[in-house]
Structures are given as structure tokens and as C-alpha cells.
Amino acid sequence: xxxxxxxxxxxxxxxxxxxxxxxxxxxxxxxxxxxxxxxxxxxxxxxxxxxxxxxxxxxxxxxxxxxxxxxxxxxxxxxxxxxxxxxxxxxxxxxxxxxxxxxxxxxxxxxxxxxxxxxxxxxxxxxxxxxxxxxxxxxxxxxxxxxxxxxxxxxxxxxxxxxxxxxxxxxxxxxxxxxxxxxxxxxxxxxxxxxxxxxxxxxxxxxxxxxxxxxxxxxxxxxxxxxxxxxxxxxxxxxxxxxxxxxxxxxxxxxxxxxxxxxxxxxxxxxxxxxxxxxxxxxxxxxxxxxxxxxxxxxxxxxxxxxxxxxxxxxxxxxxxxxxxxxxxxxxxxxxxxxxxxxxxxxxxxxxxxxxxx
Amino acid sequence: xxxxxxxxxxxxxxxxxxxxxxxxxxxxxxxxxxxxxxxxxxxxxxxxxxxxxxxxxxxxxxxxxxxxxxxxxxxxxxxxxxxxxxxxxxxxxxxxxxxxxxxxxxxxxxxxxxxxxxxxxxxxxxxxxxxxxxxxxxxxxxxxxxxxxxxxxxxxxxxxxxxxxxxxxxxxxxxxxxxxxxxxxxxxxxxxxxxxxxxxxxxxxxxxxxxxxxxxxxxxxxxxxxxxxxxxxxxxxxxxxxxxxxxxxxxxxxxxxxxxxxxxxxxxxxxxxxxxxxxxxxxxxxxxxxxxxxxxxxxxxxxxxxxxxxxxxxxxxxxxxxxxxxxxxxxxxxxxxxxxxxxxxxxxxxxxxxxxxxxxxxxxxxxxxxxxxxxxxxxxxxxxxxxxxxxxxxxxxxxxxxxxxxxxxxxxxxxxxxxxxxxxxxxxxxxxxxxxxxxxxxxxxxxxxxxxxxxxxxxxxxxxxxxxxxxxxxxxxxxxxxxxxxxxxxxxxxxxxxxxxxx
Numbered sequence: 085x086x087x088x089x090x091x092x093x094x095x096x097x098x099x100x101x102x103x104x105x106x107x108x109x110x111x112x113x114x115x116x117x118x119x120x121x122x123x124x125x126x127x128x129x130x131x132x133x134x135x136x137x138x139x140x141x142x143x144x145x146x147x148x149x150x151x152x153x154x155x156x157x158x159x160x161x162x163x164x165x166x167x168x169x170x171x172x173x174x175x176x177x178x179x180x181x182x183x184x185x186x187x188x189x190x191x192x193x194x195x196x197x198x199x200x201x202x203x204x205x206x207x208x209x210x211x212x213x214x215x216x217x218x219x220x221x222x223x224x225x226x227x228x229x230x231x232x233x234x235x236x237x238x239x240x241x242x243x244x245x246x247x248x249x250x251x252x253x254x255x256x257x258x259x260x261x262x263x264x265x266x267x268x269x270x271x272x273x274x275x276x277x278x279x280x281x282x283x284x285x286x287x288x289x290x291x292x293x294x295x296x297x298x299x300x301x302x303x304x305x306x307x308x309x310x311x312x313x314x315x316x317x318x319x320x321x322x323x324x325x326x327x328x329x330x331x332x333x334x335x336x337x338x339x340x341x342x343x344x345x346x347x348x349x350x351x352x353x354x355x356x357x358x359x360x361x362x363x364x365x366x367x368x369x370x371x372x373x374x375x376x377x378x379x380x381x382x383x384x385x386x387x388x389x390x391x392x393x394x395x396x397x398x399x400x401x402x403x404x405x406x407x408x409x410x411x412x413x414x415x416x417x418x419x420x421x422x423x424x425x426x427x428x429x430x431x432x433x434x435x436x437x438x439x440x441x442x
Numbered sequence: 443x444x445x446x447x448x449x450x451x452x453x454x455x456x457x458x459x460x461x462x463x464x465x466x467x468x469x470x471x472x473x474x475x476x477x478x479x480x481x482x483x484x485x486x487x488x489x490x491x492x493x494x495x496x497x498x499x500x501x502x503x504x505x506x507x508x509x510x511x512x513x514x515x516x517x518x519x520x521x522x523x524x525x526x527x528x529x530x531x532x533x534x535x536x537x538x539x540x541x542x543x544x545x546x547x548x549x550x551x552x553x554x555x556x557x558x559x560x561x562x563x564x565x566x567x568x569x570x571x572x573x574x575x576x577x578x579x580x581x582x583x584x585x586x587x588x589x590x591x592x593x594x595x596x597x598x599x600x601x602x603x604x605x606x607x608x609x610x611x612x613x614x615x616x617x618x619x620x621x622x623x624x625x626x627x628x629x630x631x632x633x634x635x636x637x638x639x640x641x642x643x644x645x646x647x648x649x650x651x652x653x654x655x656x657x658x659x660x661x662x663x664x665x666x667x668x669x670x671x672x673x674x675x676x677x678x679x680x681x682x683x684x685x686x687x688x689x690x691x692x693x694x695x696x697x698x699x700x701x702x703x704x705x706x707x708x709x710x711x712x713x714x715x716x717x718x719x720x721x722x723x724x725x726x727x728x729x730x731x732x733x734x735x736x737x738x739x740x741x742x743x744x745x746x747x748x749x750x751x752x753x754x755x756x757x758x759x760x761x762x763x764x765x766x767x768x769x770x771x772x773x774x775x776x777x778x779x780x781x782x783x784x785x786x787x788x789x790x791x792x793x794x795x796x797x798x799x800x801x802x803x804x805x806x807x808x809x810x811x812x813x814x815x816x817x818x819x820x821x822x823x824x825x826x827x828x829x830x831x832x833x834x835x836x837x838x839x840x841x842x843x844x845x846x847x848x849x850x851x852x853x854x855x856x857x858x859x860x861x862x863x864x865x866x867x868x869x870x871x872x873x874x875x876x877x878x879x880x881x882x883x884x885x886x887x888x889x890x891x892x893x894x895x896x897x898x899x900x901x902x903x904x905x906x907x908x909x910x911x912x913x914x915x916x917x918x919x920x921x922x923x924x925x926x927x928x929x930x931x932x933x934x935x936x937x938x939x940x941x942x943x944x945x
Contacts, residue, residue, distance in 0.1 A: 308802045308811035315799055318788040325747065325785050326799045326856065327771035385790060 105437055108430065114378055114394035118401055129408045137404070143280075143355070145400045146289040147348040148367065149393055152374045153300045154344025156392045157337050159375055160304075162317040162384025163238065163245035165338060168371055170257035171230050171345035172352060172364025175223040177260045179350070180269035180359020182209045182219040183276060191267050202269075216275045223346045230256060231342025235335030260361040269359035280355030289351045296347060301389040313337065317384030373420065374399050377427040379434075399423070446505075447472040447637050448493075448606060453502035455488055455661075462488045463661045466502070470606075470654075475628065475638040477652030477669075479645065481681055481902070485661040486641055490608050493639075494526040495519035517546070525599030526608045527592070533583045539594055540566035540579035543601045569597040573627050589620025596627060607631065608639045611733070613647065625651060643732050645677050645940060657681055674940075675933070682903065682932045690908030691884045695891035697725030697911050701759065702864050702895035705744070708753030713739045714919040717753070721864070726886065726896040728910035730903055730935055736919035737899045738780050741866050744897075745777040746770045757864070771800060776862035778853050780869045780899075782846075786853040789842040793833050796841050796852050797822045801859040825855045829885060847878025854885055865889055868899040883909050903935055915939050 107113055126133050151168050158165045181197055184207045192198050201208050209215035230252060237248045279288050304310040312333050315323040324330050345364070352363055378395025380387030399420060406416045448470040455463040463485050470476050480486050491497045492504070495513030504511045506522060513519040519526075533542050540562045541548075549558045566579035573593045583591060592612055599607050609628075613621045628638055628651060642648050648655060655672050657665040657680045665680040703721040708714060714736045721727050731737035742748040744755060746765030755762055757773045770777070779785040788796055798818055803811065805818040819837070826836045829851045833839050841852055850870060857865065867886065871879045886909065890896050900906050906913050907930045915923040915938045923938035925931070 306813050306815065308806045308813060311795070311799070311802055311813070314791065314795070315788055318791050319784075321785050322788055323799070325745075325767055325777065325779060327768045328799075329768055385788075 108434055109437060111379075111388070111391065112394070113430075114391070114398050118394065118398050121398070121401055121405070125405050129405065132405060132408055137408070141400055141404045143287060143289060144404070145397055146287075146293040147280075147351040147355075148370055148374065148400065149396045150293045150296055150351070151344050151348040151367065151371050152378075152392045152396050153297060153389055154341035155371050155375045156378075156380050156387045156389060157300070157304075157313060158245070158341045159372075159380040159382065160313045160317045160384060160387040161334060161337050162320070162382075163334070163337070164249065164372070164382070165231075165234065165341040166246065166249040166368065167230060167234060167252040167256065168341060168345040169364035169366075169368045170253040170255070170260070171227050171342050172349040172367065173361055174230070174256040174260040175226050175346045175349040176353040176363040177263050177269065177359045177361050178226050179219045179223040179276075179353055180207075180272055181263065182207050182222060183215045183273055184269045184271050184359070185210045185273055186271040187269070192264065192269075195263060195265050195267075197263050207269075210273070216273060219276070220350060223350055224343060227342040227344075227346025227349070228339050229342070231339035231345075232335060234342070235338030238338065239331040239334040257362075257365065264359070264361050266361060268361070270357065272354070272357055272359070277354050277357045280351045280353075289355075292347070292351070296344070297389050297393065304387075304389060309333065309336070314385055317386070369417075369420065369424070370396070370399055373424040373427070376424060376431070379431065381431060382428075395427070444469075445472045446470060447507060449503075449505040450489075451503040451505070453489070453492065453504065454500045455485075455492065455497070456500060457488075461661055463492075463499070466658075466661070466663055468656055468663060468666065470637060470639070472637055473632060473635050474653040475632055475640055475651050477648035477655040478639055478641045478658065479643075479648055479655065479677060479681060480658035484658040484681070486658055487610070488661075489658070490526065490610065490639070490641065493519065493524060493606075493608065495524075520546070520602055520604075523603060523605035524608070525602060525604035525606070526610070527595045527599065527612060528610055533591060533594065533598075535584040536582060538580050538582050539570065539577070539586075539597075542583060542594065543569065543579075543598050565601065566597075569601040570594075572600055573597045574623070587620070589616045589623065592616060592620070592624060593627065596624075596631075600631075604636070606637045606639065608641070610641045611643065612640075613642065613644060621647075643940075645674050649674065649677070674937075678933045678936050682936070689880065690905070691880065691887055693726075693887060693890075693909070693911070695724055695887075697890075698723045698893070702757075703744070703897070704754075704756040704759075706754040706756070708740075708743065708750055708755065710739075710743060710748070710750045712919075713748075714743065714750075717921055719914055719921065719924075721895045721897055723863070723893050723895050724890055725912065726890050726898055726910045728906035728913035729897060729899040729916055730901070730906050730913055730939060731899070731916035732901055732939060734918075735916040735939070737901075737916050738868050739919075740916070741777065741779075741868050741897070741899055744770075745775060745866060747777075771860065774861065774863040776800075776857035776860065776865045778850075778857060778865070778867040778870050780872070782849055782853060787841045787849060790840055793826065793831065793836040793839055793841055793844070793852055794819070794822045797825055797836070797856050797859060800856050804860065821859060825859055829855050829858075830881065831855065845878070847874040847882070850874055850878070850882060851885070854882065858885075858889070862889075862894055864895045864897070866897045866899070869901065870898070871900075871902070871905060879905070903932055907932065907935075917941065 131137055155165055155168060181201045186206055187202045187204060189204050192202050195202060209218055234249055234252055237243055238245050304313065312328045315328055316330055316333060320330060349363065353359060374396035375387065375392045376382065376395065377398055378391035380392065402420065402423060403416055406419060446469050450466050450468040453463055453466040466489065478486055488497065492499045495516045495518050498512065511522060513522060534545065543566050544562045549561045550556060551558050563579050570577065570579060573596050575590065575593050575597065583594065586594065612624060616624065632638060640648060640651055649669065649672065652669055654666065654668055656663060657677065659681060700723045701720050702723045706718050708717040717740060729737050739748065743750050746767050746769060755765065762773060783789065805821065806813050822836060826833065831851045832848050833844060841849060844852065870882055874882065886896055886898065898906065898910055911927055913925045913930065913935060914921050915935055917939050922941065925935060
């Protein structure tokens with residue numbers, strides 16, 4: 085047996101190869117990438133590490149992460165939920181139209197909900213003590229309901245999720261606009277807007293989202309329901325034969341996805357201090373992209389909450405860095421798109437490596 | 443002088459070290475119909491796949507028209523004039539008949555990439571006429587009946603100028619009239635000088651059509667000769683005439699007289715008809731049936747994967763007619779499906795994830811379904827070791843990396859973890875090597891010894907005789923006969939399945 089010298093080119097290239105393979109296969113690959121990106125960019129744009137920027141970066145990340153958790157669940161069962169953005173918009177309008185303290189008749193007089201929910205001296209639940217909690221609950225309920233609609237159609241009519249959620253996306257996004265005639269509902273009560281108000285790094289959205297993430301992680305990894313999700317995504321037929329109540333699980337998954345969207349809508353709406361009918365429209369790419377960059381597979385059966393966090397963080401960091409570099413908006417979108425493509429490529433490479441090495 | 447079109451000399455073929463063809467010598471005369479018979483796994487398909495260029499042979503010599511012939515792929519075989527009409531037809535259902543004919547090379551308008559539609563239509567019409575099909579070549583294949591599709595396949599073979607046409611179980615999905623029509627066409631092809639190889643389990647048909655008959659058993663030609671040297675009896679006995687050694691573990695327990703499952707007059711239109719039987723605790727009840735006999739469909743209905751039109755299913759004496767897999771599992775039923783890959787396993791999940799899947803609720807808190815993970819892991823470890831599943835790390839390795847036998851043990855294990863009292867197994871040893879077969883039989887034996895009732899569905903008569911207490915014979919969706927252990931007789935069971943020689 086010959087001893088290979090420690091620093092022979094061969095040994096180095098082998099070590100490098102193993103290192104790259106390990107890196108690619110690591111659960112934390114995207115996290116390392118985030119750190120690397122951050123470290124690499126700091127000398128060029130030192131402002132990226134400023135407390136103000138970090139606080140802004142994370143307050144953008146939390147609600148996005150919350151929606152992406154729901155998307156992760158859906159991706160695990162080999163589905164997709166394109167309606168999340170519309171749920172964000174629709175619930176934002178619904179919530180605000182219950183609690184706005186003052187409504188301008190010149191703006192909303194033509195709205196179909198004028199005189200029903202909206203009145204000149206405030207919305208129907210404005211100035212009532214339980215107004216805000218009821219509004220929050222309603223937003224969540226509406227999210228759950230739209231999710232139920234998605235899930236039930238997918239599970240019982242067996243129409244592909246892509247189709248069903250695309251349609252509900254169009255429907256509820258348009259309904260949100262119709263309800264308020266494209267106008268933002270402003271004048272929301274303080275108790276609502278304070279939820280998402282900037283309060284440094286340790287904010288209410290952070291606490292809310294972390295709790296949601298921990299619960300979601302627990303459900304995925306420690307419960308029967310979680311196992312059922314993965315089994316449905318891996319092989320639906322085998323799961324059915326093994327007694328998995330697939331319809332129930334599919335419906336609950338889309339309900340959870342709707343819940344997460346409404347949850348994020350609360351944070352977004354309170355931060356922006358308005359009910360905005362196009363609130364969720366720009367997020368779809370970031371939601372699905374974040375989950376996929378993290379490692380969830382569009383083919384189903386794969387995905388973790390922590391992976392999705394890394395994916396969402398990476399996209400947010402990238403967007404933040406590019407806008408600090410004064411890169412125009414459309415270039416940011418092009419770069420994000422390329423990164424998502426690269427993530428899909430990495431996923432394929434991972435699968436290939438695993439095939440040869442396990 | 444003999445005019446041989448095709449000659450096999452000493453052909454050998456192994457798959458993964460298992461010899462599936464041993465020194466096969468067959469000579470086929472031009473313009474004859476040769477019947478090829480043998481049990482499942484006798485090597486018929488492998489032999490024909492060699493001829494069709496699907497798999498290469500290991501050693502030996504194959505002569506076509508006296509020239510050496512070793513097709514490297516199906517296209518070469520087609521070029522050489524060999525057409526293979528498969529059991530599952532290979533037509534594109536969404537394309538028209540004419541398009542199917544020319545799928546491997548469309549005639550073009552000169553040098554343009556545009557298809558010359560008129561030419562393919564005219565050509566297709568001509569070949570359809572040769573098989574008496576009076577339908578438009580523009581019709582899509584999905585609109586045709588199974589019999590018409592079969593004839594379209596034949597016409598396609600003719601359009602490709604085939605000289606040797608292989609039929610593999612062509613009549614399984616045909617009605618009696620369609621079968622007659624096909625036979626008429628085969629006679630006509632023969633008189634037009636085509637050579638036919640006809641493979642079928644329906645011995646009467648083989649006897650009627652063939653000039654010569656070749657019997658394969660365990661990869662060897664055991665008998666060959668002109669039709670007059672055979673009758674149904676000699677065909678069956680040469681197909682199955684094998685001494686059973688210790689391929690099967692001894693039955694150590696006896697069935698009880700407590701009923702576990704009772705089926706009364708179960709029917710589903712076009713699938714099963716008037717099925718009545720009882721299954722007792724501790725019993726292994728075999729169901730023998732060939733492909734298309736309704737055996738697997740019956741199992742799907744019993745487990746709730748499919749519905750039935752009429753009749754009753756009783757589990758431990760209670761009517762349980764509205765079934766779903768979930769309800770069946772709650773009634774302690776288990777179902778090892780015929781199809782491991784599609785219905786049995788989560789191939790890309792780990793062995794442990796597969797093993798735990800059915801019994802998960804047993805290892806969870808009643809409220810919220812939180813898993814007791816160490817308990818579950820312990821139980822999975824025990825099952826893996828008691829079933830002797832060969833896997834490095836059940837919690838890391840994917841199911842798809844295991845051998846067929848070990849995969850099947852994982853499927854069995856996932857059901858055993860739920861302590862079933864009724865176990866349905868459908869072809870549990872398909873694609874499993876001999877050693878693992880013995881282990882699987884032993885596992886099933888033990889389950890029965892513990893008092894569970896086992897319904898053992900198989901198309902391998904010998905394994906049923908080896909492991910069962912009683913055998914039901916199914917055909918065309920009905921139960922055609924019943925044999926108790928004392929009456930087990932290979933030939934009589936086969937006769938019943940083929941409906942030969944009385945009831």
C-alpha cells in the first residue's frame with residue numbers, strides 16, 4: 085500500500101471534492117451561504133450590518149417566513165398553493181374593513197361594502213372593545229376557509245393543486261380589489277398597528293413567527309400527522325393503502341397554508357397600517373422560492389421548517405443587499421429568479437449525489 | 443428438407459446470478475405456428491425478450507434464416523422482421539391508428555419535416571384491410587375495443603413487414619367472438635407464410651392453433667414436438683412435473699373453526715361475480731387464479747380500495763360493507779399488495795419510515811397524535827431483526843436500495859407492527875429469490891400460528907400447495923372450485939382454472 089502524501093494535488097482535490105459534497109448535502113448549506121454572502125458584502129456596503137438595516141431586514145423576513153411555512157407543508161404533500169398571496173390581500177381588506185376608525189365616503193362611497201361594513205364614522209366594529217380581537221380572528225378564519233376550499237376541491241374533485249389554487253388566487257385577489265374599489269383602507273386603530281410596529285430586533289412579529297415555526301416543526305417531526313404528510317408526498321397510493329386518511333390530511337394542509345397566509349397578513353397589514361387589496365401580490369415568488377431554496381422539493385415528500393427559514397432569509401438578504409447597492413428593482417427580480425433556478429439545480433445535484441453514495 | 447427460419451442453440455441467460463434460461467434448443471419452421479407454454483417464471487418471457495432485442499443472451503447461438511442473429515435493441519429486431527405483440531399492448535392511445543403504424547418513421551413531404559398524412563392514411567388502410575378491420579385509420583386508438591386494438595397491433599406488425607410475429611397471451615382481454623376473429627387472422631397469416639410464436643396459458647387454444655408445441659420449465663425445454671404428441675393432460679404434466687423438496691416450511695398449526703372473514707354473494711359488474719367463501723382464524727386460504735381472473739380485484743374490494751355492487755362482507759361475524767382502507771386497518775386487516783413499487787412502499791423514504799407507517803397511531807398520544815418516538819423506534823428495530831431484513835441502518839437507508847425479498851419483508855413488517863388478525867397477501871413472492879421466499883412463507887406461517895387468518899393470493903400453484911390449508915380457484919371473476927389439503931393436486935387445480943374436464 086502506498087501512502088499518499090498529505091498535500092499531493094490528488095489528495096487535495098479529493099479532500100476538496102468530499103468537502104463540496106458534504107457542503108452540498110448539509111442541511112445548513114443555505115445558512116452557510118447566507119453567512120458567506122453577509123460577510124462578503126459587509127466591506128462593500130457596511131450599512132448592511134447596521135442595527136437599523138438588520139432590524140428592517142428581519143421585520144421583512146418574519147411574515148414571509150410565516151407564509152412560507154404553510155407553503156412548505158403544501159410542498160411536502162406534493163402540492164402547491166398559489167393562492168397565499170391572494171389570501172394575504174383578501175384578509176387584509178377584510179380585517180381593515182371591520183376596524184377602520186374613520187372612512188372617507190368620497191373614496192369608499194362606491195364600494196359594495198359601504199353601508200354594510202364601512203360607515204363614515206368608522207367600520208362596523210370600530211370603537212368597540214373587542215373589535216380588534218374579532219377582526220384578527222376573522223382574518224384567520226377567512227384564511228382557514230379559503231384553505232378549506234382549496235383542499236376540498238383538490239382532495240375530492242382531484243383537480244391538480246396548481247389549477248385550483250391559481251383559480252382561487254385570481255378569485256380572491258379580484259374580490260379584495262372589488263370590495264374596496266382598489267383603495268387602501270387607512271385609519272386603523274393603534275391596538276392593531278402596534279402589532280407590527282418597528283420595535284427593534286425583538287418584536288412581536290418575531291415572537292409570533294418563532295412560536296408558529298416551533299409548533300410547525302413539532303407537528304412535522306413528532307406527530308402522526310407530520311408523518312402522514314411526508315408519506316402522501318412520497319407515494320400517495322401507498323399511503324392510502326396504508327390507511328392514511330388522505331383527503332382529511334390534504335384539506336388540513338391547505339387550511340394550514342391559508343392560516344399561515346392570514347397570519348402573515350396580520351403582520352403585514354399592521355406594519356403598513358392599512359388594509360391593502362394588493363398586499364400579497366408581490367410575494368408569490370419569494371414564498372415558493374424561499375421554500376424551494378431551503379430544500380423543499382416540488383415533487384413532494386421533502387421539506388423542513390428550518391430549511392425554509394434559511395431559504396427565506398437568503399432571499400431577503402439578497403434583496404436587501406441588492407437594493408442597498410442601488411440595483412434597480414427589475415434587476416433584483418432577475419437575480420432572485422436566477423437564484424431560485426440555481427436552487428433547483430442544487431436539489432437535483434443533491435439527489436444525484438445521494439443516489440451514488442448511499 | 444426442413445426450412446428453419448429461427449434456431450436457438452444452447453441459449454443461456456442469467457439475471458443477477460440466477461439462471462433463467464439453461465441450454466435452450468428450439469428450431470422453428472418457416473410458416474408454422476409454434477405454441478410456447480410453461481408456468482409463470484419458466485422463462486418464456488425472457489426467451490421472447492431475447493428474440494425481440496429487449497435483453498441480450500449470455501451464451502449460445504441464435505440463427506435467423508441461417509444467419510447469426512443477436513439484436514441489440516428492439517429496433518434491430520423489428521428491422522429483422524420480428525414483431526412482438528405484448529400482453530399489455532404498446533399502442534399510443536392518444537394517437538390515430540395510422541400515426542401508430544408509422545411512429546418509428548413517418549414518411550415526409552420530400553425533404554421537409556412535414557408528415558405526408560395522405561400516404562400514411564392510405565398505407566394504414568391497406569394493412570387494416572388485411573386483418574379485416576373496417577375502420578378509419580384516423581380513429582384514435584383509445585376509442586377501440588381491446589380486440590380491435592389487438593388487431594391493430596397485428597396490422598402494425600404487418601406494416602413493418604414482420605416475418606415472425608410473437609403473441610404473448612393475446613386473448614386475456616378479448617371476448618369469445620374477438621378471440622375467434624383473432625384466430626382466423628392467425629390462420630390467414632400462417633397461410634401467407636408468416637411464422638407465429640403463440641404464448642398462452644389457455645392450453646386449449648394452443649392445442650388448436652399450434653403446429654408444434656414447446657414446453658419450458660425452470661428455464662429448460664422439457665418437451666417439444668408436433669401437436670399430435672400432446673393433449674391437455676400431457677401439456678399440464680410436463681409444465682408442472684417437478685418434485686417439491688423443502689421449498690416450503692412445514693405447517694405447524696391448524697386452522698380453527700372460528701370465522702374471521704365471511705364473504706357472501708359478492709359481485710361487481712365485470713370484475714367479480716357471486717363470490718362466497720369463509721376464512722377461518724389460523725387458516726391460510728389460497729386463492730389461485732391466472733391474470734385477469736379477478737383475484738387481485740377481489741382483494742382490493744375486501745380491503746376497501748374498491749367498491750362492490752352487491753353481496754356482503756362480514757368481519758368476525760359483523761357486516762362490514764362500507765369499507766375504506768382505514769376502516770379495514772381499524773378492523774385489524776392487513777393487505778400486502780401485488781405491486782410493491784406503486785402500492786406497497788415509499789421507495790425514497792427510509793426503511794423505518796415505511797415500517798412505522800401503518801401502526802403510527804398506536805405509537806402516539808390519543809390527543810394530538812404526538813409520537814412516542816423511542817417506543818416506535820424500539821418496535822421498528824425489533825421487527826427489522828425478527829424478520830431478518832438485511833439493511834445497514836433502517837433509520838438511514840432508503841427502501842429502494844433493498845433487494846426484492848427485503849423490500850417485501852419491509853412491507854410485511856409494516857403490517858405486522860399493527861398485529862393484524864386478517865392478512866391478505868397478493869403475490870407476496872413475486873420478484874423474490876428462492877431463499878427469501880422460504881423466509882416469507884415462514885413469516886406467514888407464524889402469523890397464522892398466532893391465530894391470524896391469511897388469504898394467500900397467487901398465480902404460482904406450487905407455492906399455494908406448499909403453504910395453504912385450502913385453495914380456492916378463481917377464473918373470469920368467479921370461484922370455480924375449492925380444494926382441501928388432502929385433495930391438492932396440481933393438475934386438477936389447473937384443469938379447474940382452465941375449466942377443462944368437468945368441475
